[in-house]
Structure formats: C-alpha cells, structure tokens
Amino acid sequence: MQYVEIKDLTFSYEEGKVILENIDLNVEKGEFICILGQSGCGKSTLLRLIAGLERPSSGTVCIDGEEVTEASLERGVVFQDYGLFPWMTAGKNILLALEQKYPKRPKKELKEIVYSKLKEVGLDRSVYNKYPRELSGGMQQRCAIAQALSIESPILLMDEPFGALDAVTRATLQDMVRNLLEGENRKTVFFVTHDVDEALLLGSRIIVLGQSPGRIIYTCEISKDNRPTRDTQFTNPAFLEMRNQLIGYINRDVAEKLK
Ligand SMILES: Nc1ncnc2c1ncn2[C@@H]1O[C@H](COP(=O)(O)OP(=O)(O)OP(=O)(O)O)[C@@H](O)[C@H]1O
Ligand SMILES: [Mg+2]
Incomplete structure (x- = not known):
C-alpha cells in the first residue's frame, strides 16, 4: 500500500x-x-x-x-489566493488553525507558535495585528505558508x-x-x-x-x-537535459491547445 x-x-x-x-x-x-x-x-x-x-x-x-x-x-494547505479570512488579523488567522489542531493547549502557548512561524517565514511580529488587506501579496502569501506549517501536518x-x-x-x-x-x-x-x-x-x-x-x-x-x-542546476548537463524535457512537454501541450 x-x-x-x-x-x-x-x-x-x-x-x-x-x-x-x-x-x-x-x-x-x-x-x-x-x-x-x-x-x-x-x-x-x-x-x-x-x-x-x-x-x-x-x-x-x-x-x-x-x-x-x-x-x-x-493536510495543511497553502491556497493559491492565500486563503486568509479578511475579517481576522493575520495572527488570528494562523491562531485559528492552531486552536483547531490543539484545542487543549493554552492560548498563550499557541500565540508563541504563531510568532515563531511568522519569524520562520521572515515576517516581523507586528504582522500579527495586521489585517490581510494591510499586507502586500507576498506578505499574505508568507502568512498562508506560516499557517500551513504551524499545524505540523504530515x-x-x-x-x-x-x-x-x-x-x-x-x-x-x-x-x-x-x-x-x-x-x-x-x-x-x-x-x-x-x-x-x-x-x-x-x-x-x-x-x-x-x-x-x-x-x-x-x-x-x-x-x-x-x-x-x-x-x-544550470551547469550540470543532466539537469539541463531534464529542464529541456520538462519545458518541451509543457510547450508541446500549449502548442496543441493553440492549434
Ligand atoms: N469552482 C469551479 N467551478 C467550475 N469550474 C471551475 C471551478 N474551479 C475551476 N474551474 C475550472 O476548472 C479548470 C481547472 O482549474 P484549476 O484552477 O484547477 O486550474 P489550474 O491548473 O490551477 O490553473 P492556474 O495555473 O491558472 O492556477 C479550469 O477550466 C477552470 O475554469
Ligand atoms: Mg491554480
């Protein structure tokens, strides 16, 4: 299996x-x-x-x-459109996932996990209290990654x-x-x-x-x-060959679609 x-x-x-x-x-x-x-x-x-x-x-x-x-x-998911609830701060969005995963753990402890995950994806603590609309696309994306990583799903x-x-x-x-x-x-x-x-x-x-x-x-x-x-990745001939093969398959599919 x-x-x-x-x-x-x-x-x-x-x-x-x-x-x-x-x-x-x-x-x-x-x-x-x-x-x-x-x-x-x-x-x-x-x-x-x-x-x-x-x-x-x-x-x-x-x-x-x-x-x-x-x-x-x-199964932690990072959605293409970030998947953050707009009515909650970035920190609360991540906290919500953690509260679902660990309902018995104290909120203070979970909040610390949120801060550590924000740090892992290169975001400042101040992001915790910002709403998604106040963050750039890249920052929202990093919050979504922090959220998915925080629940430690396999x-x-x-x-x-x-x-x-x-x-x-x-x-x-x-x-x-x-x-x-x-x-x-x-x-x-x-x-x-x-x-x-x-x-x-x-x-x-x-x-x-x-x-x-x-x-x-x-x-x-x-x-x-x-x-x-x-x-x-750009010097080893075997990797360049793999790269060309992949691009070839993607392009061939696009070309067939355009015919
Ligand atoms: N909720 C939906 N209802 C009806 N059709 C949908 C829905 N979501 C996606 N589709 C259609 O399903 C097809 C595949 O969509 P999907 O979003 O999986 O593509 P994708 O490969 O992820 O594209 P992209 O690279 O642009 O993100 C598309 O034709 C899209 O229009
Ligand atoms: Mg898509």
Whole structure:
C-alpha cells in the first residue's frame, strides 16, 4: 500500500466538462511531488481533491489506506489566493488553525507558535495585528505558508506558494521548504508551480499535467543523491537535459491547445 494513492480519478465541476481524467498517482511517505502544467489544466483542482475539498466524480483518493472524504488538519494547505479570512488579523488567522489542531493547549502557548512561524517565514511580529488587506501579496502569501506549517501536518499541499515573492525571499523560502524533504520526520508535499527551475530544485518527482482534460503527460524522478542545487542546476548537463524535457512537454501541450 502506498501512502497516497490516487486511482483512476476523474473530476468535473459541471456535467459535460471533464477537468481531470484517468489520474493515477502513487506517492510514498516523504516524497515531494511538484506539479507543472499550463494555466487551467487542473493543478489547483487536483490539490483540492487531495485536500478533500472536492470529491472525485469517479475513482478515489486514499491516504494511509483511508479514502479522503473531507478536509482534515492532517493536510495543511497553502491556497493559491492565500486563503486568509479578511475579517481576522493575520495572527488570528494562523491562531485559528492552531486552536483547531490543539484545542487543549493554552492560548498563550499557541500565540508563541504563531510568532515563531511568522519569524520562520521572515515576517516581523507586528504582522500579527495586521489585517490581510494591510499586507502586500507576498506578505499574505508568507502568512498562508506560516499557517500551513504551524499545524505540523504530515502532508502539505502548496499551490504556487511563492508566486508573489521577490527573488531573495523566494530563494530563502525555497530553502526552507527544501528542508522539509530532509530527515526522519520529513513531510509529504504536493507543490504546484509554474516555474520549472523551482520544480527541479525542490521535487523528488515532477509531474506535468496536460490540458483538456487534465491528465498526467510526463513524470520524472529525481534521486536523492543526484538533486540539483542552486550552483549545479544550470551547469550540470543532466539537469539541463531534464529542464529541456520538462519545458518541451509543457510547450508541446500549449502548442496543441493553440492549434
Ligand atoms: N469552482 C469551479 N467551478 C467550475 N469550474 C471551475 C471551478 N474551479 C475551476 N474551474 C475550472 O476548472 C479548470 C481547472 O482549474 P484549476 O484552477 O484547477 O486550474 P489550474 O491548473 O490551477 O490553473 P492556474 O495555473 O491558472 O492556477 C479550469 O477550466 C477552470 O475554469
Ligand atoms: Mg491554480
């Protein structure tokens, strides 16, 4: 049995328009799956299905042998639109998730966790009392990442989590997320990105979704002992070859769509 098993999954939001078709994906604990594909191919939808926020039209998503039927605190989600409640301060948004996860722990203790998670994503304590509308897109994105990390879930679902960040913050957070791959308690991550280089830097496996309907058109594995680093990703011929292959599959799919 695999940790995450997606079996012959098909999904439609409305009748007659299939969004995802024949998705089969088996993932072991601790894998870091990067999902690439052109806009609208169903990447966010696939994450929502794994999160339990949507139910498959047919087929199944199972985690640890149990079918996913609803959202769970076992799966932290960073939504593409950040997913913060606008009527609560950034700190309260993160605290809310923590209170759900640890209802018996004193609020003071949970507040300290919020501060430490804000620090981890490079945000000042003062952000705690700011409403999302008072924060830049990148700051909101970091709050959403802090929220997902705070509940210490074994599975993390991240939907273009670094899209709104400047290059330096992005690199810092990429390194932080890369660390999730290391060690005994490493997380199982599903990570949507449009950035092929980011996928190569972070993923243990990269899948490309094709469009209309969304399906897996290409998969590549990156072995643990042979992973690109910032220094080698643009110099090592093997990594450049992988990069070209990935770009080729994405572009071919776009070209077919435009025909
Ligand atoms: N709630 C919804 N109701 C109906 N259709 C939807 C809904 N959400 C998404 N769709 C449609 O499903 C398809 C896949 O959307 P999805 O958001 O999963 O794409 P995506 O790959 O994440 O795109 P992007 O890269 O732009 O974020 C699109 O055609 C979109 O219009
Ligand atoms: Mg999306």
